[in-house]
Amino acid sequence: MSETDSGPATLDEICVVACAETWRGDGEIFASGMGPVPMIAARLARASFEPDLLISDGEAYFVANDLRVGGGPDEKLVEGWIPFRQVFDTLAGGRRHVMMGASQIDRFGNENIACIGPWEKPKAQLLGMRGGPGNTINHATSFWIPSQTKRVFVPAVDVVSGVGYDRAATLGPWVAAHHEIRRVITNMGVYDFETPDHSMRLRSRHPGVSVDEIVGATGFELVIPASVPETRLPTGEELRLIRAVFDPNGVRKGEFRS
């Protein structure tokens, strides 16, 4: 074991735990994480406090064991099959909570991963719509943003892939009952939409990050409660799971700009 294995929690580990917390209370649904930090977080949530979650290997299998990110075929205890078609069926059936990335997000949770600049003539092409529209309209969605800046937390996204609360509000009672942007986790803090008009609220700030710094990295008016708690630290057992079980090679650290 190296020295860091017993050291205090670092920012990446605080973020993993904050991401894992988004699945608390979800029960027996598909906890789907896109990218290393959300994947580690979903696995940590199941191992720590939400034991009925279904976790995929990111390809086509549900795995029942505590699998490290990048774990090979021999390490997987398969409990089910989740090819892409089944993912689409599962999400339309609502038995899923996904954590995706966002290249831009606004105060109502509208998300863009399609392109920067006008869609007709993008300055920077990104992934495209992917599953954002279908995910957000059907079930709970959270977002993981490793580098919060005013260019990411924007007044208005250039292209709406994931649907936010202001738009969902115009789509009738079914959508209102099923659409949920639960959390946004960044390298600076945790955000939710638990306000009367569902505009984004600062839920907690990570240790060592001030509210002023957060406001300085936000391009819209953020709801800030009178008292902003600190994001909780990982427990000793959570640190052990992250470091020794789910991500012994430190893949998660690659998501953070040094």
Add this chain to the structure above:
Amino acid sequence: MADKRMTAEDAVATLTDGMTVGIGGWGSRRKPMAIVRAMLRSPITNLHIVSYGGPDVGLLAAAGKIGKLTYGFVSLDSIALEPHFRAARQACSIPQLVELDEGMLQWGLYAASLRLPFLPTRAGLGSDVMRINPHIKTVVSPYPDGEQFVAMPAITLDAAFVHLNRADARGNAQYLGPDLYFDDLFLNACAPGRRFVSCERVIATEDLLKEGSIHTLKVNRSMVDGVIESPNGAHFTTCEPDYGRDEAFQRDYAKAAADPVGWSAFVDKYLSGSEADYQKAVAR
């Protein structure tokens, strides 16, 4: 009984300019790359490509063969952004684009395969998919809920190409990997005549159950007009369990695609000859 075996060149020769061509696979996974390379060698142009896009879209875009593109994303998976697609989008060099949610693309293919004009879905509602695709309409439920849905129009194909692990000469085809993706829908969304399966190996019908269970036989011969035996034909994308993605080659591809000089050298080295030349060049 029909022996449907043919060459990639035979299959691509059935295409005419402007056709709507579906390409199976997903991102940089089990793409019919030998067929795509045959398209690159042919004079065919102005194609409407329908794809869960990967290097198929990138290569055809770089060669200027795409007149219209219908897609949910274009990615190399382990490399998030497809460099040629990115460049083409930023240069506005693809004349027509239909960008969809991934599930909407499935629904369009499924509607076509059921011979329905559309299928209702919630995917797309409230998003900019509806703004950038004004041809996509909504429909109101005739039942008491009265809810409004996206009426995802059928995406009917003139030709479809998929790459599977095994097939017999009559067109019964088998996938041995973990995911069929939407390959059966691509074949079913296409009228008979230009539905093509390339495969790693053509085997005898009686051998179809030797390597996989009955559940791997999702493509039957009524869905297929041509069978192309194309070993390593998905290279450099995945073709589990026969081979994984050639990550080193994909990195070289992405690096070369980033600058014109590099790309020109890459084309000279790998894409200027026949499929046999390509396979020889990538064997390392």
